[in-house]
Amino acid sequence: MSHQQRRACIAAGAAAAAALLYWYRRRQPPEGATLLEAVLDEEECETLETLLRDLLRNGSSLPGKTYSPVTAPAFKKRNQSRETLQFGAYVDKNRVQNAAVAPLPPALLRVARRLKKLGVVQSVPDACCVNFYGQGQWLPDHVDSKKFERPLVTVSLGSEQCVVFRRRGYLARRIRLPVGSALRLGGDAANDWTHGLPPATRPRISLTFRRLNAETKRHFADETKAIKERRDAKKALKRQQRNKPPKPSVRAERRPEAAPLPSEATDKTPSIELEHVRSVYNAIAPQWHGTRYKAWPRVAKFCLMNCGAGALVADVGCGNGKMADAACRRGAFTIACDTSDALIDIAHTTHKDKRYECLVADGVRLPYRSGAFDVALNIAVLHHLSTAERRVQCIRETLRILKPGGRALFYAWAKEQKNGSENRSGHQFDSTDVLVPFHLREHGPHYNKETARQCPAHAVRDERKNATVLKRYCHVFAEGELRGLVAGAARVDECYYDEGNWAVACTKL
Ligand SMILES: O=C(O)CCC(=O)C(=O)O
Numbered sequence: 001m002s003h004q005q006r007r008a009c010i011a012a013g014a015a016a017a018a019a020l021l022y023w024y025r026r027r028q029p030p031e032g033a034t035l036l037e038a039v040l041d042e043e044e045c046e047t048l049e050t051l052l053r054d055l056l057r058n059g060s061s062l063p064g065k066t067y068s069p070v071t072a073p074a075f076k077k078r079n080q081s082r083e084t085l086q087f088g089a090y091v092d093k094n095r096v097q098n099a100a101v102a103p104l105p106p107a108l109l110r111v112a113r114r115l116k117k118l119g120v121v122q123s124v125p126d127a128c129c130v131n132f133y134g135q136g137q138w139l140p141d142h143v144d145s146k147k148f149e150r151p152l153v154t155v156s157l158g159s160e161q162c163v164v165f166r167r168r169g170y171l172a173r174r175i176r177l178p179v180g181s182a183l184r185l186g187g188d189a190a191n192d193w194t195h196g197l198p199p200a201t202r203p204r205i206s207l208t209f210r211r212l213n214a215e216t217k218r219h220f221a222d223e224t225k226a227i228k229e230r231r232d233a234k235k236a237l238k239r240q241q242r243n244k245p246p247k248p249s250v251r252a253e254r255r256p257e258a259a260p261l262p263s264e265a266t267d268k269t270p271s272i273e274l275e276h277v278r279s280v281y282n283a284i285a286p287q288w289h290g291t292r293y294k295a296w297p298r299v300a301k302f303c304l305m306n307c308g309a310g311a312l313v314a315d316v317g318c319g320n321g322k323m324a325d326a327a328c329r330r331g332a333f334t335i336a337c338d339t340s341d342a343l344i345d346i347a348h349t350t351h352k353d354k355r356y357e358c359l360v361a362d363g364v365r366l367p368y369r370s371g372a373f374d375v376a377l378n379i380a381v382l383h384h385l386s387t388a389e390r391r392v393q394c395i396r397e398t399l400r401i402l403k404p405g406g407r408a409l410f411y412a413w414a415k416e417q418k419n420g421s422e423n424r425s426g427h428q429f430d431s432t433d434v435l436v437p438f439h440l441r442e443h444g445p446h447y448n449k450e451t452a453r454q455c456p457a458h459a460v461r462d463e464r465k466n467a468t469v470l471k472r473y474c475h476v477f478a479e480g481e482l483r484g485l486v487a488g489a490a491r492v493d494e495c496y497y498d499e500g501n502w503a504v505a506c507t508k509l
């Protein structure tokens with residue numbers, strides 16, 4: 001190699017090393033910033049994302065200023081018009097304000113507690129700003145308000161993105177934010193460097209967890225108190241002027257609304273339901289229980305998202321209580337009912353260790369007062385009601401017992417059944433009102449002579465299968481039918497096909 005060639009080689013090597021060093025330094029987080037990967041696993045991210053998108057869809061019904069569409073024309077023009085949900089504290093254009101917002105919902109509180117447990121923060125954050133970025137939306141460079149304590153922690157969901165840190169006189173830093181990661185910003189990174197996000201290439205959600213500092217909290221509390229005092233004083237003055245005694249509080253006067261009086265649709269159970277639903281379930285209860293002991297995964301997910309600690313859940317038509325684990329898992333109290341006393345006996349024995357009560361009652365006339373429950377489950381019940389009037393009545397009853405804002409999930413067997421392994425029950429339906437055979441085996445671990453002896457009159461022996469054949473009445477639902485019935489009585493949030501059923505999740509308005 002000539003001298004000249006050697007010099008060229010060295011120069012190229014030095015340039016490559018400098019480029020590598022530059023590349024490396026660009027990716028080093030500034031002092032005070034730490035990235036923790038996999039703080040949430042894939043399933044947790046997915047569950048949280050579904051929950052948050054659900055909340056966003058219902059954004060306008062959340063309290064106060066929790067939801068902001070951020071549609072200021074200038075923001076929209078610059079593509080910064082992302083939607084936000086703010087819990088615990090309200091920020092507008094990076095300025096903290098004293099406005100009413102909802103506290104952290106249980107799912108976010110769990111993440112906040114996890115951050116403390118992992119040592120990312122010292123106190124559990126009590127505020128969270130959830131940013132929903134659509135494709136192309138970005139966040140300009142900023143320093144988070146000093147009214148928030150340090151560190152701030154941002155958890156990423158949905159898709160990977162980069163955050164760019166800038167500081168005058170320093171090389172800009174570009175840090176990858178994988179899904180499920182938490183970026184902790186303290187010290188210089190939070191106070192002296194700005195951070196911003198380039199346009200998102202795919203939809204993304206970020207959760208910025210933080211705490212207002214004590215001084216701001218105190219200031220806001222004083223301000224709120226002063227406003228209330230001024231308002232009360234004004235009211236008192238007006239009252240004095242009118243010289244009227246103060247009105248008693250409406251809340252104290254209000255009596256719980258009683259269950260409605262029975263109507264034609266509810267006061268008499270049609271004989272087809274007595275013979276082909278109630279009696280059948282009473283006879284097959286032990287065998288039924290032997291193979292059905294867990295909520296379907298999507299029903300369990302609904303429970304996970306909606307049945308938090310302290311919530312009151314109604315399981316309308318609970319069968320053997322297979323929803324109990326999912327409904328009570330996060331500390332909710334469940335009151336379940338079914339018309340089959342044999343199934344209620346099983347539900348009671350199986351779940352007596354839980355915050356769970358069950359009783360014999362009919363879904364078309366629930367023995368609960370109106371507005372009492374936070375969540376209602378009505379799973380695989382409606383298709384056993386034999387008139388349209390009774391199905392509507394059962395939906396109305398399920399919603400009646402919910403508080404405004406309460407959520408309900410309905411599942412009803414679909415007329416449209418898939419082929420192959422996706423159709424676990426193996427049934428196909430030609431008409432909407434059908435009698436579906438059930439083979440009650442007279443052998444095996446779940447055979448119970450006692451209940452089998454109480455078979456309804458229509459039961460017939462199948463000697464070949466050594467079983468008694470009972471027929472269950474079902475009205476199978478055509479696509480759109482369930483949605484149509486629920487939409488008349490509540491706001492439909494989601495409608496889907498699952499486990500051979502049509503499903504509708506809704507909110508009582
Ligand atoms: O979306 C992100 O990752 C950052 C959000 C952020 O900086 C903020 O909410 O202040």
Ligand SMILES: [Fe+2]
Pocket residue numbers: 142143144195
């Ligand atoms: Fe920020």
